Amino acid sequence: MNKPPLDTTNVIIFVGLPLLALVLVPLWGVYHGYTGTQWLWAVAFLYLNGMSITGGYHRLWAHNAYDAHPALRWFFAFWGAGALQNSILIWASDHRRHHRYVDDDEKDPYSASRGLWFSHMGWMLREYRSNEEDFSNARDLQRDPIVMWQHNHYVALTVFMNVGLPVLLGVWLGDVIGTVLLVGLLRLVVNHHVTFFINSLAHFWGRRPYTEDNSARDNDLLAFLTYGEGYHNYHHIFQNDYRNGIRWWHWDPTKWMINLCSRVGLASNLTRVPDFKIQRAILDTQFRRAHNKLDEGRDCETLRETLEREYQLFTQSINEWTALQAERYERKKEQLGGALEEHRQQLQQKWDSAALRTKLKTLEYGLKMQRKRLQLLMEQVRLHQAQMA
Numbered sequence: 001m002n003k004p005p006l007d008t009t010n011v012i013i014f015v016g017l018p019l020l021a022l023v024l025v026p027l028w029g030v031y032h033g034y035t036g037t038q039w040l041w042a043v044a045f046l047y048l049n050g051m052s053i054t055g056g057y058h059r060l061w062a063h064n065a066y067d068a069h070p071a072l073r074w075f076f077a078f079w080g081a082g083a084l085q086n087s088i089l090i091w092a093s094d095h096r097r098h099h100r101y102v103d104d105d106e107k108d109p110y111s112a113s114r115g116l117w118f119s120h121m122g123w124m125l126r127e128y129r130s131n132e133e134d135f136s137n138a139r140d141l142q143r144d145p146i147v148m149w150q151h152n153h154y155v156a157l158t159v160f161m162n163v164g165l166p167v168l169l170g171v172w173l174g175d176v177i178g179t180v181l182l183v184g185l186l187r188l189v190v191n192h193h194v195t196f197f198i199n200s201l202a203h204f205w206g207r208r209p210y211t212e213d214n215s216a217r218d219n220d221l222l223a224f225l226t227y228g229e230g231y232h233n234y235h236h237i238f239q240n241d242y243r244n245g246i247r248w249w250h251w252d253p254t255k256w257m258i259n260l261c262s263r264v265g266l267a268s269n270l271t272r273v274p275d276f277k278i279q280r281a282i283l284d285t286q287f288r289r290a291h292n293k294l295d296e297g298r299d300c301e302t303l304r305e306t307l308e309r310e311y312q313l314f315t316q317s318i319n320e321w322t323a324l325q326a327e328r329y330e331r332k333k334e335q336l337g338g339a340l341e342e343h344r345q346q347l348q349q350k351w352d353s354a355a356l357r358t359k360l361k362t363l364e365y366g367l368k369m370q371r372k373r374l375q376l377l378m379e380q381v382r383l384h385q386a387q388m389a
């Protein structure tokens with residue numbers, strides 16, 4: 001089989017550097033040792049790089065999940081360059097293609113259906129056709145002066161962040177070689193692989209509550225390792241949400257950072273997908289599973305009828321919700337238009353919109369209850385099929 005030629009620079013970076021780290025880091029540890037301060041700095045750099053990729057490259061630039069103050073964008077541009085994962089422009093353009101053509105072997109640059117190794121780092125080692133640059137999906141980024149400045153000065157920037165800064169830090173700490181090995185080299189290699197996990201493991205290992213249309217999975221352990229990006233099944237269906245872990249107890253430090261930034265004026269317009277849509281996605285997936293399960297088995301007419309009834313209720317709720325949303329939108333327009341409203345009319349409107357909110361809440365609650373009923377139904381199906389077997 002003819003494989004495309006190796007990409008020498010990338011082989012040095014992604015194969016050479018880890019090998020170097022594997023030999024030199026322990027060697028220096030044995031013969032000289034590292035201080036606790038050096039370890040702390042390595043972890044600090046790890047998070048600064050990692051979260052500039054997740055919060056900046058990924059959620060801000062690739063997905064426009066929120067707006068960021070220039071100060072924050074410069075910060076992400078510098079520390080993101082330090083992660084040595086290419087410029088924002090190339091990274092985000094690749095990533096948008098990944099979302100658009102997920103699992104497509106020709107067009108998704110790190111398609112999971114080409115295997116775990118390929119999606120982890122194999123895709124970068126050779127000059128595959130799916131890697132060809134095409135910025136037609138990143139015109140907005142090409143208009144962003146910070147993005148373009150970083151793109152044009154990328155090599156100098158990444159050398160400064162990966163070698164210059166650790167050397168300076170080493171001079172200050174009194175051990176240049178040890179600091180460069182730990183804060184420069186080891187930190188870089190670790191951050192590379194945890195980021196790559198999102199393209200590899202997060203497409204193979206975990207649950208799929210929101211959609212089974214693509215290979216992306218939710219995985220708590222991966223979320224812990226990847227600064228919150230492990231809720232990848234959710235992310236692939238609602239990519240513009242600034243959160244990946246949507247519950248308060250989901251480990252998503254990137255979400256917490258963006259939220260904190262918005263409180264101090266560094267971020268704004270944070271996109272949150274309405275809860276109803278999230279519930280709808282979960283239910284939709286459960287209905288599909290239930291249908292498939294019932295198609296397998298025979299003689300469960302009553303269960304099938306119950307499922308059909310539930311499905312009709314579900315469709316009804318969705319239609320009602322859509323209609324209510326449209327009504328709410330119209331209301332808002334009216335309120336903006338009428339500057340000289342009578343006091344009485346204003347009160348009436350307030351009453352109306354409160355009533356509307358209540359209706360929406362009731363619908364949302366209805367879906368939650370339906371989810372519970374569907375779970376019970378699935379248990380019955382399982383029981384029934386076990387009896388038949």
Ligand SMILES: [Zn+2]
Binds near residue numbers: 098199203216232
């Ligand atoms: Zn993905």
Ligand SMILES: [Zn+2]
Binds near residue numbers: 058062063095099239
């Ligand atoms: Zn994404």
